[in-house]
Amino acid sequence: MKHQGVFITLEGIDFCGKSTQADMLVRHLKECGHEPLFLREPGGTALSEKVREILLNRGDVDVTDRAELLLFLAARSQLVDEVIMPAIESGRIVVCDRFYDSTYAYQGYARGLPLDVITEMNTFATFGLVPDLTLLYDLAVEAAQQRGTGTVPAHDRLEKEKVDFHRRVREGYLELASRDPDRIRVIDADPDPAEVWKRTWELTRQSLSEHGIELDEK
Numbered sequence: 001m002k003h004q005g006v007f008i009t010l011e012g013i014d015f016c017g018k019s020t021q022a023d024m025l026v027r028h029l030k031e032c033g034h035e036p037l038f039l040r041e042p043g044g045t046a047l048s049e050k051v052r053e054i055l056l057n058r059g060d061v062d063v064t065d066r067a068e069l070l071l072f073l074a075a076r077s078q079l080v081d082e083v084i085m086p087a088i089e090s091g092r093i094v095v096c097d098r099f100y101d102s103t104y105a106y107q108g109y110a111r112g113l114p115l116d117v118i119t120e121m122n123t124f125a126t127f128g129l130v131p132d133l134t135l136l137y138d139l140a141v142e143a144a145q146q147r148g149t150g151t152v153p154a155h156d157r158l159e160k161e162k163v164d165f166h167r168r169v170r171e172g173y174l175e176l177a178s179r180d181p182d183r184i185r186v187i188d189a190d191p192d193p194a195e196v197w198k199r200t201w202e203l204t205r206q207s208l209s210e211h212g213i214e215l216d217e218k
């Protein structure tokens with residue numbers, strides 16, 4: 001029997017362990033006889049990679065909060081049309097490191113852009129595509145920063161602002177999860193990677209099974 005694919009997204013603050021878990025997930029799905037498609041946002045198409053460069057290396061280029069939102073959505077829209085939809089339609093498992101929950105958490109909850117506007121524009125950009133499963137890796141901001149830089153954040157004003165920003169991102173994610181608990185599953189990202197992986201796989205396996213996808217687990 002031919003099935004539609006499954007769309008899984010990974011979310012969480014910087015350095016919480018998304019890429020580590022995504023890598024383990026993609027490797028394990030291959031071991032189980034699948035050909036997962038791995039993507040990370042923003043990126044994944046020629047246009048989206050150009051937008052990624054603008055967003056991640058802005059240097060002295062001013063980008064307003066609204067312009068930033070539109071750039072993320074432009075990159076996402078191209079990715080959905082060109083890559084994600086065709087892959088799902090052909091029955092593949094698509095794993096995406098960040099997707100639209102990042103927009104709500106960062107541009108909405110942390111930067112303060114209106115959530116209803118984000119919803120409307122995101123729906124337009126994605127044709128209403130919703131992930132089948134979203135794994136939210138929850139970790140305290142200080143613990144994440146320690147993973148990223150090996151240091152605890154300093155206490156000057158700028159550092160405090162940064163920490164407060166990432167706290168709002170984290171709280172925003174948890175709020176999203178509480179509103180949509182069937183799709184967004186919160187995983188405690190504090191234990192070691194092997195322990196976190198157990199939960200990643202448990203939730204993924206459950207979702208794949210609900211979608212009728214067989215796993216050839218060795």
Ligand SMILES: Nc1ncnc2c1ncn2[C@@H]1O[C@H](COP(=O)(O)OP(=O)(O)O)[C@@H](O)[C@H]1O
Pocket residue numbers: 012013014015016017018019020021147148189190191192193194196
């Ligand atoms: N569960 C974990 N415990 C401790 N360190 C971790 C864990 N998961 C990832 N790391 C390390 O933390 C850093 C950030 O992880 P990464 O997966 O790149 O996070 P993200 O993609 O969310 O930014 C990396 O150096 C990684 O090896």
Ligand SMILES: [Mg+2]
Pocket residue numbers: 018019020097
């Ligand atoms: Mg990463």
